[in-house]
Amino acid sequence: MSESAKKEMRTPIETGCPDGFQYMHPTMRKNFGQWKYHEHPRPGVLVHVAHSGEEIWTVRAGTQRILDVFTLRTLCDIGDEFADGYVRFTIRSNIEYMVSDKDKVQPLIDALEKEGFIVGGTKNSVAMISHTQGWLHCDIPGTDASGVVKAMMDELIDEFRNNDMPNRVHLTTSCCQINCGGQGDIAINIQHTKPPKINHDLVSNVCERPSVVARCPVAAIRPAMVNGKPSLEVDEKKCICCGACFPPCPPMQINDPEHSKLAIWVGGNHSNARSKPSFQKLVAAGIPNNPPRWPEATAIVKRILSAYKEDARDWERINDWIERIGWPRFFELTELPFTKYHIDNWRGGRKTLNSSAYVRF
Amino acid sequence: MKKHDTPMIDELENGPWPSFISGIKRLRDTHPEKRINEMTNDLLGQLEHSYETRKGYWKGGTVSVYGYGGGIIPRFSEVGSAFPASKEFHTLRVQPPAGNFYSTSMLRQLADSWEKHGSGLVTFHGQTGNIMFIGSTTENTQHFFDEINDYGFDLGGAGPCVRTAMSCVGAGRCEMSNVNEHKAHRLLVNNFTDDVHRPALPYKFKFKVSGCPNDCMNSIERADMSVIGTWRDDIKVDQEEFKKYVEMKGRKYVIDNIVTRCPTNAISLNDDDSIQIDNQNCVKCMHCLNVVPKALQCGDDKGVTILIGGKRTLKIGDLMGTVIVPFMKLEKEEDWERLVEIAEETIDFWADNALEHERCGEMIERIGLVNFLEGVGIDVDPNMVANPRESSYVRTDDWDDEAVKWYEKADQREKDSA
Secondary structure, three states: OOHHHHHHOOOOOOOOOOOOHHHOOHHHHHOOOOEEEEEEEEOOEEEEEEOOOOEEEEEEEEOOOEEEHHHHHHHHHHHHHHOOOEEEEOOOOOEEEEEOOHHHHHHHHHHHHHOOOEEOOOOOOEOOOEOOOHHHOOOOOOOOOHHHHHHHHHHHHHHHHOOOOOOOEOEEEEOOOOOOOOOOOEEEEEEEOOOOEEOHHHHHHHOOHHHHHHHOOOOOEEEEEEOOEEEEEEOOOOOOOOOOOOOOOOOEEOOOOOOEEEEEEEOOEOOOOOOOOEOOEEEEEEEOOOOOOOHHHHHHHHHHHHHHHHHOOOOOOHHHHHHHHOHHHHHHHHOOOOOHHHOOOOOOHHHHOOOOOOOOO | OOOOOOHHHHHHHOOOOOOHHHHHHHHHHHOOOHHHHHHHHHHHHHHHHHHHHOOOOEEOOOOOOOOOOOOEEOOEEOOOOOOHHHOEOEEEEEOOOOOOEEEHHHHHHHHHHHHHHOOOEEEEOOOOOOEEEEEEOHHHHHHHHHHHHHOOOOEOOOOOOEOOOEEOOHHHOOOOOOOOHHHHHHHHHHOOHHHHHOOOOOOOEOEEEEOOOOOOOOHHHHOOEEEEEEEOOOOEEOHHHHHHHHHHHOHHHHHHHHHOOOOOOOEEEOOOOOEEEOHHHOOOOOHHHHHOOOOEEOOOOEEEEEEEOOEOOOOOOOEOOEEEEEEEOOOOHHHHHHHHHHHHHHHHHHHHHOOOOOOHHHHHHHHOHHHHHHHHOOOOOHHHOOOOOOOOOOOOOOHHHHHHHHHHOHHHHHHHHO
16 A cells, blocks of 8 residues: 555544443433333333332334344334434344333334334243344355244244243344354254365365364364365264354355255253253254245244243243253154254263153153 | 346245345335445345355455454355345444444434445344444445444454453343443453454454343353353342232242242242242342342342353354352442453463464363463352362362462451451
């Protein structure tokens, strides 16, 4: 870069994370740290009461998450006309409006619903699916994310709008096994079933081979000369098809239109309530990755939800419920097959086996 | 402009949930700027192609803004000749205000800037917690960043660096808040702006702050350093409110849903329908407070628990964070300084000792927690383990010295817990 061009470049102001306090509703600023309790008058609405007696009413709504500026402005228009001009977003990408006047709640709900947004997602609902980028933007996706979510939320919309579940249900999706979507009560994730297909002509130019070798969790990758060129080869017997080599080495294509499947995991729970946080467990795999609406995956999710709704007790999250009824009963109630792939053989996996005489009949 | 046929993704315009496809089509069909119409048309074309072939067509690369080394997710299309207007489609990761609070006027300002330079598509927020401004050319990422940086927004992390942090709604609205979550969030991440913007660490490092053990930010499972608000005195009880609840729900419901759900059996229902809590054995799980928020509240002696090492699958498998500080106050200036110091020492030790692409939790798994604790100067504590060692394969040569250390520090512990 020439000196003159450099002069035109603007030096960034490294301010980092902005202060959220300035964007809080004035009632929230005034009562910061002084809240006494909350109530949940109806699905999608929370009221928090401060020690001062002041109230803040929250209305939560689901959106398409990938927002176009028109939709964003519609959300702002609603905020200006029916709320007090303050919003926030939840960790699951729902929008929340906060108003200090109870009388503003119903007109706000009406305005949101009129524009097609879905009021709900609080307490014992199926919350908005937290998801990743998928085919729309990711460089390693096995499936789409926004599309899966749209198709699934169309089917689960009543569970989002209402509070009919024993406790809240967090759903997540991920379009590769890195699992950006994270832990969930139910997670729908890509599960590859075939080793990467290697384009040996490109490997030496594109990939830093030693770091690709180091990336493999099972040491199945080794340097090799293929067709006279330095490349990499995979011991396909050792390969667990996780796709970890694909991001650092795009010529090792892991995604396969037919053999990249979906798997469903249950019982991930980040909260400490009642029991320590838990990781999700595999319950179903081999589910077709079937755009544009992924009906097979949705059907299994609905089956799990219906068994949970029917059988769980109040306040039991999915992990609490299964802890009580046991895994054999879970597979029976959901009519899912139990296979050898459900038995963990990764390091530490022995701790997941039943080393007791505890058997339910 | 010839519109691409998109029969498969058109299916995602049906059904009652709001459709992102309809939103992208609005940009294609009704946005006044031709650049946006063409860019979103080709984006839809490529997405349809992905749906038909079940494959992704974006590749990474190197794009950043002047002065930074990260913060942009570069995306170049592998099928750019068929979809030229979206062949460069980078995402800017922008740090949201702590707690994800916005005024509508600030959102409008961001929308105005974004449609000047980008595709008009934005997400609040990505899984790490960034505002994702999706779809810009290499040149325009700089213009957009310059504009929003002038009014107070900065890029987040991408690559092996300190990433954008997250904090819950916290003290802004929630009665279960035990700490100023947003202050902790900003103090931590803004102490490392250089490490956010210039990726030079072994791998990513994430901070997440939750105001109570409900951990709405998923910090134990997702953060390298998790800060969770808690308290160490008694749960505050409004017995009259509790009795009202028993009267409303009935004793059976209260026994089944509060008393027997306590993970340490610390709750009894008294004969007069008041609640009795064995506070010394309460582990602050939050369940009873969640059930009866009107009657039960967090105590007054508030502080935080710190865990290190949470992460998802790659490479060695999922890891949760591990307690390294069972409790510390965050009241005085020096308390806050100590919080930042723990983060600095953790990151320094990890940067010096981790392998390439090794998360902090994986390093601890490899070297053992004790080596990590010694590296960052933190004493062992029984709160760090679920149970003591089960394996006898250990050398205990210095047992007596270690025992002396424990007793010598007993006085200090007594003072701390007073």
